[in-house]
Amino acid sequence: MGGCCPPMDLLRSEPMQLVQLIVPIESAHLTVSYLGDLGLLQFKDLNADKSPFQRTYAAQIKKCGEMARKLRFFKDQMMKAGLTPSIKSISQVDINVDDLEIKLVELEAELVELNANGEKLQRAYSELMESKIVLQKVGEFFHAAQSRATARHREIESQSTGEESINTPLLRDQEMASDPSKQIKLGFLCGLVPRDKSIAFERILFRATRGNVFLRQVEVEEPVIDPASGEKVEKNVFLVFYSGERAKNKILKICEAFGANRYSFDEDLGRQTQVISEVTQSLTELKTTIDAGLLHRGNLLQTIGDQFEQWNQLVRKEKAIYHTLNMLSLDVTKKCLVGEGWCPVFAIKQIQEVLQRAAIDSNAQVGAIIQVLHTKEMPPTFFRTNKFTSAFQEIVDAYGVARYQEANPGVYTIITFPFLFAVMFGDWGHGICLLLATLVFVLREKKLSGQKLGDITEMIFGGRYVILMMALFSIYTGLIYNEFFSVPFELFGPSAYACRDLDCKDAGTVGLIKVRDAYAFGVDPVWHGTRTELPFLNSLKMKLSILLGVAQMNLGIILSYFNANFFKNGLNIWFQFIPQMIFLNSLFGYLSLLIIVKWWTGSQADLYHIMIYMFLGPTEDLGENRLFPGQDRLQQVLLLLALVSVPWMLLPKPFLLKKQHEERHQGHSYAQLEITDESFFQLEQSHDSHGHEEFQFGEVFVHQLIHTIEFVLGAVSNTASYLRLWALSLAHSELSSVFYEKVLLLAWGFNNVIILVIGIIVFIAATVGVLLVMETLSAFLHALRLHWVEFQNKFYEGDGYKFFPFSFVLLGDEDE
Amino acid sequence: MYGFEALTFNIHGGYLEAIVRGHRASLLTAADYNNLCQCETLDDIKMHLSATEYGPYLQNEPSPLHTTTIVEKCTLKLVDEYKNMLCQATEPLSTFLEYITYGHMIDNVVLIVTGTLHERDVQELLEKCHPLGMFDSIATLAVAQNMRELYRLVLVDTPLAPYFSECITSEDLDDMNIEIMRNTLYKAYLEDFYRFCQKLGGATAEIMSDLLAFEADRRAVNITINSIGTELTRDDRRKLYSNFGLLYPYGHEELAICEDIDQVRGAMEKYPPYQSIFAKLSYGEGQMLDKAFYEEEVKRLCLAFEQQFHYAVFFAYMRLREQEIRNLMWISECVAQNQKSRVHDSVVFIF
Numbered sequence A: 001m002g003g004c005c006p007p008m009d010l011l012r013s014e015p016m017q018l019v020q021l022i023v024p025i026e027s028a029h030l031t032v033s034y035l036g037d038l039g040l041l042q043f044k045d046l047n048a049d050k051s052p053f054q055r056t057y058a059a060q061i062k063k064c065g066e067m068a069r070k071l072r073f074f075k076d077q078m079m080k081a082g083l084t085p086s087i088k089s090i091s092q093v094d095i096n097v098d099d100l101e102i103k104l105v106e107l108e109a110e111l112v113e114l115n116a117n118g119e120k121l122q123r124a125y126s127e128l129m130e131s132k133i134v135l136q137k138v139g140e141f142f143h144a145a146q147s148r149a150t151a152r153h154r155e156i157e158s159q160s161t162g163e164e165s166i167n168t169p170l171l172r173d174q175e176m177a178s179d180p181s182k183q184i185k186l187g188f189l190c191g192l193v194p195r196d197k198s199i200a201f202e203r204i205l206f207r208a209t210r211g212n213v214f215l216r217q218v219e220v221e222e223p224v225i226d227p228a229s230g231e232k233v234e235k236n237v238f239l240v241f242y243s244g245e246r247a248k249n250k251i252l253k254i255c256e257a258f259g260a261n262r263y264s265f266d267e268d269l270g271r272q273t274q275v276i277s278e279v280t281q282s283l284t285e286l287k288t289t290i291d292a293g294l295l296h297r298g299n300l301l302q303t304i305g306d307q308f309e310q311w312n313q314l315v316r317k318e319k320a321i322y323h324t325l326n327m328l329s330l331d332v333t334k335k336c337l338v339g340e341g342w343c344p345v346f347a348i349k350q351i352q353e354v355l356q357r358a359a360i361d362s363n364a365q366v367g368a369i370i371q372v373l374h375t376k377e378m379p380p381t382f383f384r385t386n387k388f389t390s391a392f393q394e395i396v397d398a399y400g401v402a403r404y405q406e407a408n409p410g411v412y413t414i415i416t417f418p419f420l421f422a423v424m425f426g427d428w429g430h431g432i433c434l435l436l437a438t439l440v441f442v443l444r445e446k447k448l449s450g451q452k453l454g455d456i457t458e459m460i461f462g463g464r465y466v467i468l469m470m471a472l473f474s475i476y477t478g479l480i481y482n483e484f485f486s487v488p489f490e491l492f493g494p495s496a497y498a499c500r501d502l503d504c505k506d507a508g509t510v511g512l513i514k515v516r517d518a519y520a521f522g523v524d525p526v527w528h529g530t531r532t533e534l535p536f537l538n539s540l541k542m543k544l545s546i547l548l549g550v551a552q553m554n555l556g557i558i559l560s561y562f563n564a565n566f567f568k569n570g571l572n573i574w575f576q577f578i579p580q581m582i583f584l585n586s587l588f589g590y591l592s593l594l595i596i597v598k599w600w601t602g603s604q605a606d607l608y609h610i611m612i613y614m615f616l617g618p619t620e621d622l623g624e625n626r627l628f629p630g631q632d633r634l635q636q637v638l639l640l641l642a643l644v645s646v647p648w649m650l651l652p653k654p655f656l657l658k659k660q661h662e663e664r665h666q667g668h669s670y671a672q673l674e675i676t677d678e679s680f681f682q683l684e685q686s687h688d689s690h691g692h693e694e695f696q697f698g699e700v701f702v703h704q705l706i707h708t709i710e711f712v713l714g715a716v717s718n719t720a721s722y723l724r725l726w727a728l729s730l731a732h733s734e735l736s737s738v739f740y741e742k743v744l745l746l747a748w749g750f751n752n753v754i755i756l757v758i759g760i761i762v763f764i765a766a767t768v769g770v771l772l773v774m775e776t777l778s779a780f781l782h783a784l785r786l787h788w789v790e791f792q793n794k795f796y797e798g799d800g801y802k803f804f805p806f807s808f809v810l811l812g813d814e815d816e
Numbered sequence B: 001m002y003g004f005e006a007l008t009f010n011i012h013g014g015y016l017e018a019i020v021r022g023h024r025a026s027l028l029t030a031a032d033y034n035n036l037c038q039c040e041t042l043d044d045i046k047m048h049l050s051a052t053e054y055g056p057y058l059q060n061e062p063s064p065l066h067t068t069t070i071v072e073k074c075t076l077k078l079v080d081e082y083k084n085m086l087c088q089a090t091e092p093l094s095t096f097l098e099y100i101t102y103g104h105m106i107d108n109v110v111l112i113v114t115g116t117l118h119e120r121d122v123q124e125l126l127e128k129c130h131p132l133g134m135f136d137s138i139a140t141l142a143v144a145q146n147m148r149e150l151y152r153l154v155l156v157d158t159p160l161a162p163y164f165s166e167c168i169t170s171e172d173l174d175d176m177n178i179e180i181m182r183n184t185l186y187k188a189y190l191e192d193f194y195r196f197c198q199k200l201g202g203a204t205a206e207i208m209s210d211l212l213a214f215e216a217d218r219r220a221v222n223i224t225i226n227s228i229g230t231e232l233t234r235d236d237r238r239k240l241y242s243n244f245g246l247l248y249p250y251g252h253e254e255l256a257i258c259e260d261i262d263q264v265r266g267a268m269e270k271y272p273p274y275q276s277i278f279a280k281l282s283y284g285e286g287q288m289l290d291k292a293f294y295e296e297e298v299k300r301l302c303l304a305f306e307q308q309f310h311y312a313v314f315f316a317y318m319r320l321r322e323q324e325i326r327n328l329m330w331i332s333e334c335v336a337q338n339q340k341s342r343v344h345d346s347v348v349f350i351f
Helices: A025-038 A058-081 A097-162 A172-177 A195-208 A245-257 A269-325 A345-361 A389-399 A410-424 A428-443 A445-450 A455-462 A464-481 A533-566 A570-601 A607-616 A631-650 A652-671 A677-690 A697-721 A724-749 A753-794 B005-012 B014-025 B030-037 B042-049 B067-088 B093-117 B122-128 B138-143 B147-157 B161-166 B175-200 B202-227 B234-240 B250-256 B261-268 B272-279 B289-304 B312-336 B340-346
Strands: A016-024 A186-194 A214-219 A235-243 A261-263 A336-344 A369-373 A497-499 A512-514
Touching: A016 A025, A016 A345, A025 A269, A025 A336, A025 A345, A058 A097, A058 A269, A058 B042, A097 A186, A097 A214, A097 A235, A097 A261, A097 A269, A186 A195, A186 A245, A195 A214, A195 A235, A195 A245, A195 B138, A195 B147, A235 A245, A245 B122, A245 B138, A336 A345, A345 A369, A389 A410, A389 A464, A389 A753, A410 A464, A410 A533, A410 A724, A410 A753, A428 A445, A428 A464, A428 A753, A445 A455, A455 A464, A533 A570, A533 A697, A533 A724, A533 A753, A570 A607, A570 A631, A570 A652, A570 A697, A607 A631, A631 A652, A631 A697, A652 A697, A697 A753, A724 A753, B005 B014, B014 B067, B014 B312, B030 B042, B030 B312, B030 B340, B042 B067, B042 B312, B067 B093, B067 B312, B093 B122, B093 B138, B093 B147, B093 B175, B093 B312, B122 B138, B138 B147, B147 B161, B161 B175, B175 B202, B175 B234, B202 B234, B202 B250, B202 B261, B202 B289, B202 B312, B234 B250, B250 B261, B261 B272, B272 B289, B289 B312, B312 B340
Parallel strands: none
Antiparallel strands: A016 A336, A016 A369, A186 A235, A186 A261, A214 A235, A497 A512
């Protein structure tokens, strides 16, 4: 920690170490399981070159996959049956994995059998159902045809009784009387065809038989359950009359091709009714059988559902354990597993305990061995966050995970982020709305954290403490800006100004005189609505923005000093931190000084003019813009310093790096002669791991050049970038005053209740939609940018990787 | 407007091109194939595939796997992707995508017709059909007795109808004329597809004509080799060659009179692009020709991705996936039948 400051956990990531575990093979499973419960060790994959099925525990993983598949099958079945697996896992019995496997196999077999039986019954049932429909529809058709035919017949007869018409076929009698062999035999087929195929069906029938069929189709009103697929399909009843055996064969084939189910039908009316009653009877019988089967199946699924969560958890854990075990490499003797992993230094005691416990519990003859390895590899970054700090750390991590032990901007983000947000969102009315909304989440967090929330709600819930801080700071800045839904209040005593005479009401600031001491806190409410309100507030907020920006950028550069100091990198202190500090402060630090002096003295000097002519004519007289004595000389010195600091940043560092590199290599060639055996070995190791990288001067120099240019230009553009604080704050207050004046006050002016109600509704909708949601989002994003770009680029490398321990808690729903 | 596709292509085609390039990135690589070739059982294959995009399609399969299941599921993935793309496509891309499936349609028609000729069950045949080449009334094909009926009953409704104009005869179907029908249909299909691509113009026409010409030439060679020693006359054989491609027209004359495989080789080696293919084969060997052609095709298909703003990527992607599924089928078969020494015989690495 450098020794100077008290330990600050969040500033530096936890010290980590690489440990080697040697676990006897018989206790490996239990050990890994306990380590998963502890969740403080990140295993390294030692078998990265092996494909998944060549690893030691591939068979067990396959087994787990199989069990997971069965569980998915159960879940699927439960979903279909409309059951939900009970969330509360009844942890009655600790079930063994092997037992579970057997149990799952049994249950699956049972369920599959039940399903098959049920399906068979269902199929028979739907077939009967279809045949019943066919019987009804076709019966209706025949009946109608018959009655029509008799009617026609009667008509013809009634006609023919009168006189012999020309239409009466002459040969009728003969034809009727002719031998039955000559009579054309009309056969018919009937059945059901899916409605969407019915047209094509008809067309093909027509084509195949060259039109020598008579086809009737009737729509079945209700969708029918298809026996083959078990799904509800809309169908038509069809009835085909054909002549001849060949046609019949063709029609049969076509029916088959179209998935049209045929059913037998008897022309005889008596038989028909008999068949219908038979069908109805067997339908009711089947129905009771099916219901009994369904009940049985439901019970089975219910029992599965009660324990589903527990089983699922177990299988998932098991799978994770074997995946982890696969990362360990098998010892040559095949008696123990060797694993490597990262763990925080503080956790080593706990891990040792866990290993001991595992060894005892598994009755292993030898305990597991843990030893610390020394390595040049960069350890993972691990911050111990709590529920409050984690959201802020997320904001930083979204940009890049901190390099191991580098200064963590997350610490400062906790305050600066909500503060910069609030500078843009300053309105204590809106702040209170935001506070109330987020309090709902904060107060009910116990309840909410358990359940699944929607996508966006989850995001808001995750950032509830960020929003809480944002709301609190908004109230604070809102009080400073003295805005409550854009209305000023005289909260901290009366305004310091009053009218000189009675008629100055609309005159703005002209007729006002100061009557009391300055307004105690924030902006004097008298500014509101005056002509000079905007120029005054703009000037105030702009200057505030620059002050805040310069302060934050300075903090960033100072953090780069902490980093350099921590990593013992003198070069970065002398040739990066110091010139950067000088450059920034001699220009913009000086500007900040001028702003403060101007406020202090109430001078009317033009700061633009001063800054611009500091560059254009450093020797020119300042004239009336002089703020303090000696300013001319100071400016010249500062300008000189700024100019000097640029080559200071650029040139020495690459050359010194080159020199260092050369020295290191020379040192090695001499040093090797004198050292003893053990230290020689160590040196060799360290030498191997970091020595031989090429030093490319050109690359380093160009890198430094880019870095310098970025900083110099960035100092200007970043300072300008902080003006967004003013711009967004202006936009926010203007928008809210527009909504207040043009909607609420306008509606009020009509003296009409309906208009007032409409006005209030519009005002609330606009306030919530535009000011509370959209403005929050935009201010959030701008605050995010100011942190990621303007603040963090001064010191933050962000090229680390996160510590991701093997833990059952983190396992969660990730493989869903 | 050749060279100006970049201006307007992305209006309709950009999204799908991005999609198809994303799909392409998930094709199995040589490293995957190496791992797959080392598998001991089909479960190992499943395990390896579960780490690829095939994972979701295979994860719910119960454990004693069969090669057919693997192939079926992998094909299902391709079909899903195809359907998804077809849904999103607008003209003329949608037509282009439909053209890709016609080849499968022809194969399916031939499969069903041959099957019914040999009295197979229609349902069983339907299961063997490629899902991309399915159409509504495909099962009705079983009714037809000769080609005229085939056309009049069923195929008149399908996109294949125009291709039939050359092969409507009233002869009863037999193995020989079914095969001739397949090749005639294919010829008509390729020519039609070729014309369609020419009409699209631009990079699509350029790349597709190259790919289709290769396809046509390959078919010409295959027809020649397969018809050696059959009663097909030279003129009939000549008629089955597509009227475009590198071999058209002089190469066709030579192929038409070939009597053995070495003569085919002699005819083909006059064409530089095919020289390299035949150079790999020893004299008198026809077995490895298929693989050599597949390898050349894959190479050309991969090249199609090097250019942007054209439709050939869709064609290339579908073909590459089909090749991948063929590879998987071969590997699974070898693993299932314990013939691991032959694994490399027919696998064509894509990347």
